[in-house]
Amino acid sequence: MALRFAFSALLLVVVLSSLQTVSAQVSDPGSDAGILVCETCEITSIAEAVTAAEEGSVIEVRGGTYPGGLVLDKAVVLRGTDGAVIDGQGEGTLVAITAPDVTLDGFTLRGTGSSHDKEDSAVLVDAERATISNNILEDVLFGIYLREANGSVVQNNVVVARPVDVALRGDGIRIWYSNDVVVDGNQASDGRDMILWYSNNAVVTNNEFNRNRYGMHLMFSDGALIEGNSLNENTIGLYVMYSRDVTIRGNSMSNNAGATGGGLGLKDVDNAVVEGNRFVNNQTGAQVDTSPREPGIENYFIDNVFAFNDVGIAIQPAVRHNTFTGNAFIDNNEHVSLMGRGELKEITWAVDGRGNYWSDYAGYDADRDGVGDLPYTSQQLFESLVGDYPELRLFSYSPASMAIDFSAEAFPSFRPQVKFEDPSPLMKPAASPLLPAVAEEPQTNRVAIGLAGAVGVLAAIAGSAHLRRRARFPIAPATAVVHSGGVS
Amino acid sequence: MKPVISVNSVSKYYGEFPALDKVSFQLGAGEAAALWGPNGAGKTTIMRCLLGLAKFEGSITINGFDPVSAGQQARAAIGYVPQDLPVQPLTVGEMVTYIAKLKRADPEESLHRLTQLGIEAQVNKEMQALSGGMKQRLALALALIGTPSILLLDEPTANLDAKGRAELLQLLHELRSQGMTLLFSSHRPEDVLALADRILLLDGGVLEQEQTPQGFRTSLGNESRLVVFLRNGHRDVAIDTLTRLGLQGRGEGRVVTVAIRLDQKADVLSSLARDGVDIEDFEWERYAWTEQ
Amino acid sequence: MDRAVVAAIAVKETRTAVRHRWFVLYTLIFTALITGFAAVALSASDLTGQAGFGRTSAGLLNLLLLMVPLIGLTTGAQVIVGDRQDRSLDYLLAQPITALEVFAGKFLGAAASFILLLLVGFGGAGVVMAIRGGAGGAGDFLVLVLLTLLLGLAMLSVGIAISSFSRQTAAALGIALTCWLLFVIVGDLGIMGSSIVLGVSSESLLTLTMLNPLDVFKLVSVDLLHTSLDVLGPAGIYAVDRFGSSFSYLMLGLLALWIIVPLPIGYWLFKRTDFQ
Structure with missing residues (x-):
């Protein structure tokens, strides 16, 4: 436990300090020459303020609602305060960023157009090193769209998608051809997909992408770090395709239940490390398809928890060179499934005498070293x-x-x-410090159901006892009514 | 006087076997009638028909109600005492209040029936802990709940010892003297003679004859029935032998039945043996009634 | 039908059932099973983060699936025939009440004692969940309670129908146990076997299993407790396509039919057998 906290804290420090260096470059105006926009100010229009601004100016927008269709074409810091709103009234894109080093912070952005062809977005970035932070996006088609925006930061935004049929929704966050981006602490749920394509070295941390189609879809993007995200209740939690050097750590990928869906999918992925994730109650926990594709490469699944899935891990028969160690397979209907005819070959189920935990392992551990003395076979x-x-x-x-x-x-x-054999099954599941924290159960629930249960038991026992107890009748004195019963 | 129980040409078949064959009788209010006859004569079947527990041909009315189509009203007039009260996992008091509810009678008041029958001290006892006599009194107490006008008793004294029998008869006698209509079956002539105004003689599902107590007593006087089981096919020989002795034997299969005087038993058996009839076994019923 | 009379018979039936030592035994076994299910399947651990429906839960659900019909069928099967055998049924019917009142009272009394039994079991499980954690699964648990209740009552109804025409308790128990085996294992194995040999379509497979109340119970439990019916393979997917969200209602309706339909049949057999 302590180890887990320490690790998380360390991680947070690293991420935050890297973010600070990034934002220091772009958002420090270096002077107090700020421009103020409000409804009763000298400048009442954001567009006017941008026109008036110089490179590096800070524009503060204080309260009020402003039209969309903004173009930020110089390196300004545009900061909303007092609940400033940019409302496009259902027309086009709200804010287009065309110059590098722009910061957009603290706004409520609502009412984009609904054209998929024009990709109407709340924020559309076509320049490097943009920072999009602390915004709330409502009733939007696409949320934050980075299009060739290397080194950008998307942080602490909340995207609420337009409540239409999933096929008509846009993507909450969509990243194309943008290397070295940081996506941290955002919430983009109930939308279509979170997309990360053609973008190397992305850091995607601590986001919540729940109840979407793809929680996150990563393609042709090497070197990504995906850590501490919540990717639950999607059709597919995280799908990684045609990418290499991907690290997937400490995410929760649970309750992804589509008929063909699941927690994690790897297709043509090389050198993946999947570590300390939690896969609970999915149709398929993780699906491995032609990964790795290149020879001499090994993919690793380490210390993950696969629990209550219909299938824990589904593997295509052609897949080789995956290593599974320290994972806990708990109560999956089928722990490991082979998708089609064939047999599992060159899959490693134990490293240095450390295999995986299998909840249905029926062997024993005579020498008490934590590893079962008989292999686990399925x-x-x-x-x-x-x-x-x-x-x-x-x-x-x-x-x-x-x-x-x-x-x-x-x-x-x-x-x-025999489908496969783990030569060194663990006797107890390994609790990786990377595993995402577990939400505390509300105490009121427990008290309520406890009381209800206790009342049920007591009522039933009291009822049964009452029925079991013999009724006592007073004995009438023998002389009282002898032979006076009377018959008609 | 309008009859309380009216049985008109009632027949009951179990498959081909006639359990009752065109039985008719009537019972007026306050009358006490005994059903008399050997086992399988149809006594219990009549009771089941009266209670609406069996379908039958012909018609029955109880206080004017048909036990089949208006069973509830018909049964409301009847207090039923079975031969052996089925024991429930209840105390006596619980059983009384249970039956009282079924009869829509006041449970509190119904408990007084126990006092009436002298078993009030047993009120909190388990039913299975009751002696035979106590149980039969309870059965009577239960039957009396709801003040029925008719008591229907199926072999009420069968499971009682001499003392219990005497006490129960005393109780029934009192009830009769209070004006209750009684219909009961019995194997014991003492019971019949103690209680019945009328004796209905049943055999093979047929109501053969009705007797007064005097007639019943006379017919019992020196008559008994001998049933002889033959080892081989000497039935005709046996019947011939009996005819020679002036007796009318009735044969069926390997069984020959004959009504004889009490003092004839040894004579008859030795005559049969002398004539080469191979007797496997015999039964002798002392209080059979004549078939003439 | 006089409600007071029916109530009196029902109360007496419940009373005698509860005084039976089988009641205590059944209650203990059932409580242990359902509490185990709650502890394992409905409470989250630090490791999994949430409760789930897995092999262990399925195993316990299976034990429930074995126990509840067994209790329901055997207790139901003894209700009327036992009285018939010790002649107390004749005595009861000799009272100024109707056969319908007797039948209804017997059923309600048996149902009440059965519900008491389930209540003890489920209540105990609730307490365990509160102590151990897992109240997050309270909704699922409630669904399971209601489903088990429906299944139990359905089996009780079938048991009483068996009891209605049997002359001997032993014979009634024999028929009840045969039904139990048929519902629990033989039916499914038969369908599986013929499916392998004859290649039955998903549609017919689903229809065939829907004839078995235990399968209906399982289908609706999986539908409501598990994320979706897809885990049941092609037939499950067919069920979703064909019936969509109304599937659960259809299954609940089928279970309800299993409660309702045996009763008039049982009553008819009861009258036929006892009023010859």
Whole structure:
């Protein structure tokens, strides 16, 4: 626990200090010659202020609502205060940044147009080293769109997509051909995708991309660091394609439940390190497809938690050179699934005598070194039956399917072929300090259900006891009514 | 006087087997009638028909109600005492209040029935802890809940010892003297003679005859029934032998039944043996009634 | 039908059921199972961060799936035939009440004692969840409670229908256990086998399983507790395509039918058998 905090703190310091150096370059005006815009000021229009500004000016927009269609064509700092709003009234792009070193900070941006062809955006950046920070984006098609904007920073923005059908939505954050960008602390949920294409060395940290189509879609982008993000309840949490040197650490990729969806997908990815992530309750936790594609490259899955997924990890039969160590496979319906016919080859399940934790491991640890003395093998009969007859999945979770597995346990001749073998299974799941923190459960919930349960038990027990207790009747004196019952 | 119970040409078949065959009788208010006959004669079947527990041909009315189509009203007039009260996991008091609710009677007041029958001290006892006599008194107490005008008793004394039997008969006698209509079945002539005004003689589902207590007593006097089980096919020989002795034997399969005087038993058996009838076994019922 | 009479019979039935030692045994087993399910499946750990529906939960759900129908069928099967065998049914029917009142009272009494049993089990599980954490799964838990209740009552109904025409308790229990085996394992294995041999379509497969109340229970539990029916493969996807969001309602309706339909059948058999 302490280790995890220390690590997170260290990480935060590193990220923040790097951000400060970036913003120091662009947003320090070097003088107090600021321009003030407000509804009762001398300058009441942002466009006017920009025209009047010089390179490096700070323009403060204090309160009020201003039209969209702005073009920032010089290196200014445009800062909204007192709830300044830029409202495009459903027309076009709100703010276009065409000069390097622009800062856009503290605005509420709302009401873009709805043209997918023109890619109507709240903020469209076509220049280097832009900083987009602390803005709230509402009712927008595309949110923040970096288009050839190397070295830009997108930080602490909140994007609320237009509530239309997912195919008609735009992307909350979209990054094309922009190297060395930092995307940190943003929330872009309920939109279409978060896109990062053709952009090398991106740092994507501490963002929340939930309930989108792709939580994050990364393509042709090498050297990315994706860390501490929440990528939950999307169709697919994170999909990485045609990229190399990708580090995926400490993210939560859970409840991504589409029929073909899942937490993480790797397709044609080389030298990926997937470490300390949590994959819970997805259709498929992680899917590995032709990764790595180049010879001599190894991908690593280290200390991740795969729990309650229908399939923990799905691997294409042609995949080689992946190493799995220290991962915890907990209660997945199927821990590792082979997608199609074939067999798993050249996959490493243990490094230096350290394998993975498997919740259904039935071996023992006589020498108490934390590693099971028998290898873990995967050979569920029902699973393999389902592999051959997919329609029989209908009987998952049924006593009949359990009976089939049990018969295979009891009669070795029924046992299917071993799918893979972990030579050094861990006896306990490894708790990586990278794993994202767990939200505390609200205490009121617990108290409520505890009380309800207690009341239920007490009521039922009291009721049963009342019914079990013999009723006591007073004994009438024998002389009282002898033979006077009377019959009609 | 309008009859309380009216049974008109009632027949009941279990498959081909006639359990009752065109039985008719009427019972007026305050009358006490006994159903008399061997096992399987149809006594219990009549009771089931009266209670609406069995379907039948013919018609029955209880206080003018049809036990099948208006069973609830018909049964409201009847207090039923089974041969052996089914024991429930309840105390006596709980059972009384339960039956009282079913009869829509006041549960508190119904508890006084226990006092009436002298078992008020048992009120908090488990039913299964009751002796046979106590249980039968409870059954009677339960039957009396809701003040029915008819008591229907199926072999009420069958499971009682001599003392219990005497006490129960005493109770029933009192009820009768209070004007209750009684219909009961019994194996014991003492019961019949103690309680019944009328005796309905049943055999093989047929109401053969109705007797007064005097007639019943006379017919019992020196008659009994001998049932002989034959080892081989000497039935005709046996019947011939009986005819020679002046007796009318009735044969069916390997069984021959004959009504005889009490003192004839040894004579008959030895005559049969003498004539080469191979007797496997026999039964002798002392209080059979004549079939003539 | 006199409600006071029905209530009196129901209360008496509940009372005698609760006084039975089987009731205590069943309650203990059921409580242990459902509490285990709550502890394992519905509470989050530091490691997983949230509760989930996995193999262990499925295993416990399976135990529930074995226990609840077993309790429901066997208790239901003894309700009427037991009384018939010790002749207390005749005695009851000899009272000034109707056969319908007797039947309704018997069913309600059996149902009430069954609900008491479930309440103890589920309540205990609630307490465990509160102590151990996992109240976040409270909604799921409530769904499970209601579903189990429906399944249990359905099995009770079937049991009572069996009881209605049986002459011997042993025979009724035999039929009940046969039904149980059929519902629990034999039916599914049969469908699986014929599916492999004959190649049954997803549609027919789904329809066939929908005839089995236990499968219906499982389908609706997976639909409501799990993220989606996709885990059930092609047939599950077909179900989603064909019925969409109304699938759960359809399944709940089917379960309700399993409660309702056996009752008039049982009543008819009861009258036929006891009023010959």
